[in-house]
Amino acid sequence: MILRSHLVRTFVNHAVTVLCGLMVLLALFPLGSLLWLVVSKGVPGLTFAFFTSLPTPVGEAGGGVGNAILGTASMVALACLVGLPIGIGAGVFLAERGDHAFGRTVRFTAEVFSGVPSIVIGIVAYGLVVLPMRRFSGLAGGLALALLMIPSLARTTEELVRLVPVSLREASLALGIAQWKTSLRIVLRTAAGGLLTAALLAIARAAGETAPLLFTALNNQYWNFRPDQPTASLTVQIFNYAISPYEDWHQKAWSAALVLLLLVGLLNLAARYALRKSAAGVRT
């Protein structure tokens, strides 16, 4: 009897392990095929000029997405400038002082907003920025992306800050360090690793959005260095190329998609490297 139950248990152990492994493969399959598809279809169109030159009309050889890279980078940078301080600040507030009616309202609002479709965020930015300014602009696009980042960033920050043990807060307060300094210099610093990941996810998501840019930043075929002008972005450029009937443009859509993937990937690696560098200042 003992032997039999042992055999059964061993069998079940193995079966469950194999099942879990299968699930992992199943989950990785779409990811792997996505990467493979983008890389294999994108690489043929990838030249150095593709990163630096302007788009060309149909049929004309060469051309690239230089202005779209610049546009995406500048709008994401603007979104970070506005969105990161507000999102992280709101998260810290919710974690440290959010246990009353106002805090609960903010938390509920953030939760609702993080579920709002991005196209709706685009409409909001259209109403808030594009209509009063009477023109599509990179400014409107960046703000739309910031609006998109803030709610989820606030909620993630709150969770991360709540994970910091009370004992550290108390250690700081007992040294006669004021509450706000404790929050910003001790608690946030302790949560920095997680916050960086959260910020990177938010940035990657913002860089990959098309819908909020469609009627805020619109698009631009030329270099643009002014925030009050329509601005090109990789995502809208990909969209335009992909829905076109031209083979040449389809190729460019794949290549532009690969560029977007590379940029987000590089940013990720760079930030992780920077964090490890700064952590290396303190050796364990």
Next chain:
Amino acid sequence: MTAPPKVKVEKLQAYFGNRHVLRDVTIDVPPLSITSVIGPSGCGKSTFLRCLNRMHELVPGARSEGRVLLDGENLYERGVDPVHLRRRVGMVFQRPNPFPTMSIYDNVAAGLKLNGFRGDLDETVERCLIQAALWEEVKDRLRHSALSLSGGQQQRLCIARALAVEPEVLLMDEPASALDPVATAKIEELMHELKERYTIVIVTHNMQQAARVSDHTAFFYLGELVETGPTEKIFTNPDEQRTEDYVTGKFG
């Protein structure tokens, strides 16, 4: 000799919500000495300690009444800034809690740096680590993470950190309960040296420890101060039956 008490507590009450956890505590803490607070779990020892630097009120729903005088000045007076008060009354916690993202050096310097101190940090850090009897062990690796230290070393680091802001009173909440006997002995030795310059109040579960290190002992039971006096008297010839029962191990 009757030096005026460093800390004078008068009719102190403390609550967590509706729970009345400290009742009518009145006690004097003499300067430059060690006062230990003993009593069974849940008797209000830690709460009492946390009322002395106004850490108690940080817990949601917690409040207190009564007066706590530091050099004759009521800490609970309107207009007293608890942040400034806590620089005069430092605290060491039950579990070592160094700042995990900071180096050994930065841990000691944290209280000064974040309070806008402009002076010789190096000198202060060295002095505090020497006072905390840790300097010899860490002087060659000040830039290493505080987490690279052993538990006992971490606790001495926390003591050095507390000393850096130059408090007058040092509160210790079971500072050795998470440490092994060797590390505990080091902390106790250290306390003997520290009382030359600081007034120390220590909460402890360990009655031998209280008998070994302290000059005065206060026995708390069910939120009340049962008896206080010179340590020798409390342990050998207490006035109260409950004190005698506790120190001889009949209950608790």
